[in-house]
Amino acid sequence: MSNGIDRLREAKLRVTQPRRQLLEELESADRPLSAEDLLSKMASGSLDLVTIYRNMTVFAEHGIVQVIQLESGKQLFELHAVGDHHHHIICRECHATVRLDLCFGGELEKLAKSQGYSDLNHTIEVFGVCSQCSA
Amino acid sequence: MSNGIDRLREAKLRVTQPRRQLLEELESADRPLSAEDLLSKMASGSLDLVTIYRNMTVFAEHGIVQVIQLESGKQLFELHAVGDHHHHIICRECHATVRLDLCFGGELEKLAKSQGYSDLNHTIEVFGVCSQCSA
DNA sequence: GTCTATGCAAAGCTTTTGCACCACT
């Protein structure tokens, strides 16, 4: 099976201590995490916020991580299994997330292509307040 | 017919010079505009960037303006006609926009509701590079 | 006259960049 570290090797990325830690946190997280979330979950001083951002960028480029844009413009990071395209229902407050295993992105992008758009991407997200947070 | 100024009155907002200018620009725009876009379209010094942000926030709260989140987290503003819910195909570079007059938001929000989420909202956007910009 | 809206200045927050040092392969 392909764990996080194998995926680093597949992507020809070096297996460093910070990356091990980041993947470990992402794997055990029950919801998407912000850069700050990741930082605060680490032993204090064990890695820098910059390293988190740089790695999330690299991971996203290699499809190891999926980036979620919140309504506020802030971003969350989630481990992205190969071929596991999906969307989310996300709590605005605690970021508790429900997977949406549907996607009309294909049709949308076909439409966009027919309009002359290239290099396509799409976002489909539902934002709300979960029952925990609204209680 | 309900032009921008009437909509201000309906919302019990004061009809000020800055607001007239902002609505005028939004009405004549052929694509969603950023705060900076709006500023640069105004006679220099005729209003402040802060005024633009404050009004976009107020307008959005009253449904006069629709906010679009780009992949980068930046936001664009577009006039929002009453009852005119729709989504977009947006060029990452020039922000040229094609309306998507379809929306599965209803079903998505129903699903979210059944999962205990309240105060719902959703985003469906397609990003790409338009034929002008990729040429 | 009252209360909202604006301008200016300054701060806030997330994210990015530069550069020297470190460490994975």
Next chain:
DNA sequence: AGTGGTGCAAAAGCTTTGCATAGAC
């Protein structure tokens, strides 16, 4: 040994806040 990754410090970019003044009703 060589290249890629990390840390620290600093900057950048967009957006927000505070406060006194101006302007709409």
